[in-house]
Amino acid sequence: MSIGDDGGYGDGRTGQTRTRLPDSESDTYGTPRRTRSTLSSRNLITVVGVVVLLIAAIAFANRGGSGNSETDTGSSGSTTDQAAAQPTAPTGTKPVTGKTGSIASGFPKTEQGAQSAAANYVVALSSSAMFNRDQRHQVVGTVMAPSAVETVQGKLDSLYSPQFFKNAGLKADGTAPAGMTFVYRTIPVGTKTTAFSASEATVEVWCTGLLGLAGEGSTRPVTTNWGTFTMKLTWTGDDWKTLSYTQKNGPAPVSGDVPASGAKEIAGAVAGYGGFTYAR
Template identity: 85%
Template structure:
């Protein structure tokens, strides 16, 4: 991920713990000590899939037959005061009639509306930039920080990050002293927002939490820092500058993290190809 404004490197994933997941054969105990059952007939996974499809079909029919409720779930601020934790319940993304932003500054979405929805969208997009592999290049990092941070916060953060992204840090992450990947390796550092929540909002200031998953590591034959997944939450403090939302400060913490699934890990070549072939998104609510 990225080095937060507290000077730490995410949650330490770049240190490479060397931990290995062992997949037990059928008949041995799983993570919780329960014996795995031998497969016969329709597997439990297939049964769950069939039940899930039936449930989704019933839900879809019910939704199609339901009349409009008239509730507004846009999450847009009214400008009448601060929204507090009474709005902390999850609200799914819903059509709001507000068109997504089309402007970009340095490749990062910009021009967010002065609403709670706009603040959440800004926070999600800024987290993606701050948690990207381009942060490991000094010039690109300076451009990102200048774009997503409030003018009053740029200089201090630039200095702190320049000190943190040091040759010693790059070495610990398996990179060359200039922050680039060794020959034959692909450096992967991508942050993917899963959801956002405004914990405080007024027309001039907002605090938004962004729950994310992410990828970090070196993809390549013989890599000692293989690409791993992580879960973390960013807390973004934003301010309205008169034309856009900008970041005053941000911090990150681990989790919430789900139990890992049973999907087998892909090879280094496949991971590198996926990172190069699949682009990111502009996030909006």
């Protein structure tokens, strides 16, 4: 699962709104919602192929990583802090107000800060901005630790090739075909710290997201998917930065029975609804 337009990280939109897509009548793109059993072989192969390619991007970028071992010293927070950070319960700490470009920054040197940083960095690293060279360099330079920037950036530049774009249904320069909107947006569902020390943290981010091409007659319709990122962070200067990140599919719930919306509604929602600054 490689997912989600960054809701502002790539195109400057940072609206703080909640997204609810309206139902609509079916059109060429948006036929009634299909279950896995009714997907055509062609579309199933296409969707799986794109997802595998995007997973490969992450795996490729982190191959032969920094070599930093995972630190597992447990939480240094108080009992009160730990109680506030239980699953589904927010810590109550206000979101950060700082940003670098369009990416949130200035996270506190705490477990809550590491989890918030990981969630926001996942959104940036799995977004449509990664398909544009200049925007990709900006994202990588902002969220990665200085020691990892050059290696990750070089490997991603090699991976995001004209052939890669073609396989994703895009033009050779990574842009969507005429009349189509490329949708690649991440929505974190929850975070969990698996290791924490004064200088390093490992955080898992469970996400859902949107992936595909919205447009009349699209052969790669926008679909939802689920995955979990593992982010290894290090405290650099006055903020958390990413040493490496990996991804796996799931956990994924059973799909609901909400009718699929039309192409125009999907494209309009992606363009009209901004993303969030995520806080634990």
